[in-house]
Amino acid sequence: MRRVEPMCWTAAATATAERFIPEETPVALTYNGTTHAVMMASPSDLEDFAYGFSLTEGQIERPEQIRSLDVEILDEGIDLRIWLETDAAARFLDRRRRLSGPTGCGLCGIESLEAAVPTAARVAVGGRFDATSIGAAQRSMIDDQVLYQQTRAVHAAALWTPAEGLVALREDVGRHNALDKLAGALLRSGRTAAGALLLLTSRVSVEMVQKAAVLGAPVLVAVSAPTALAVRTAEAAGITLVASARDGRFDVHTHAERILV
Template identity: 55%
Template sequence: MIPVLSHPGLAVGRDGARAVTRSLPEEVPVALSFDGETLAVMMASPADLTDFAHGFALSEGVIETLDQVESFEVVTHPNGIEARFTLSDDRSEALAARRRRMTGPVGCGLCGIDSLDQAVRDLPSVADTTMRIARAEIAAATDALTHHQPIHDQTRAVHAAGFLRPGEGIVMAREDVGRHNALDKLIGALAQAGIEAASGAIVLTSRISVEMVQKAAMAGCPVLIAASAPTAHALRLAEGAGMTVAAFARGGRFDLYSHPQRIETGASDVA
């Protein structure tokens, strides 16, 4: 399966209609299976699926480190794709104790959870990280991310998540039709590359919602930068986890919310 397909259509305007061919993003059901049982089925772009699966496993707390995966394979089925894990004994036991279903459409990060406690789970603190970022890098982050979005360039219909390291710019990015999936892909890619999430900031093309803060905190990243708005609940979670949130970052400007001490703003009231 490929992430972009060409599809014919009609472009209709004031002067009539004309035949066009558009590049459209593909989305397929991806089953995430652990020890022979499916934990989640997510609609996702069929690219970087190894990154996606490992990022999902890390951000959802199925595993804590990559060495807890004994085997992994991606299997293509007639109706979708299966990312198949075999876990170490300790993680298998932990997963059996908290197994839940999360089948949902694109953009639904909390579908299928079976208790309110799971929606507001405790997060690890990222307050102890010493990383700092200059305000110019924050202001330029989402614009820099656009240079790492080839699927978006073709389709104008996918989200991206990138990793910004101070002084280096965007060093890695992943795309998907789902914003949560793009973030999971990035988290998985960072882990497999041996890059500590605490060494930089995650940059998003989307809004900052509760589940985006949860996933970033589980990855150990202390800074979230987004082109759009945060939710109020997401900011409460970020504050509690010690995470810096910079939102509306576009056109050389941004709003700075929780834990502004990591950002060199030049303003004495927030420095």
């Protein structure tokens, strides 16, 4: 986070103001010496990011498949140097070989329409919530969004249960990154999203539903609207998709049987 003093304009006058803005930096994810992706992200909770990205992108299934992790701070950004155990490393290299070769613009490294939108994991049946839980969970999340309260410029992803309240929350300038950081925090603590509400401060695209399915989240709650593909994917994955949840109202797009009214 950085303190700045912009010129603040109003219809009545101009004056110097004090603001806090979030940092954004390139973060490379390198597996066994090979850079796989570079994301623009907030430089916080980087270990969680490495584990969560690896999980939701299919590089690992269990935390012990990451043999070691080094966070290298460089002049041009941050390199998360991840070393995979033998089986995960072999799967990673095989995947890279299958995705190598010339590609067009769009989803780089994707060779087919089927690969562009892979089938999401099917979540377990169960997990029912009183409708009032939606508002209670969102209020808990808002209270814990420290970086957002200071900058008004970051997204959050959180996990909430009626018994425990807010289990974990992560923030980032990118909505995907925030969810990956939450996924990493849960993975490293030995938890899944089963039996809990997964909360997002963003719109719901298909990738967010796919990541939620990997975590086993029965209910995904977002403050903004979903895309049509996200709704279809949530329906197929068995996820209750709650969207446009704000100011005491929300829309239930799929599997409404989990929300008790």
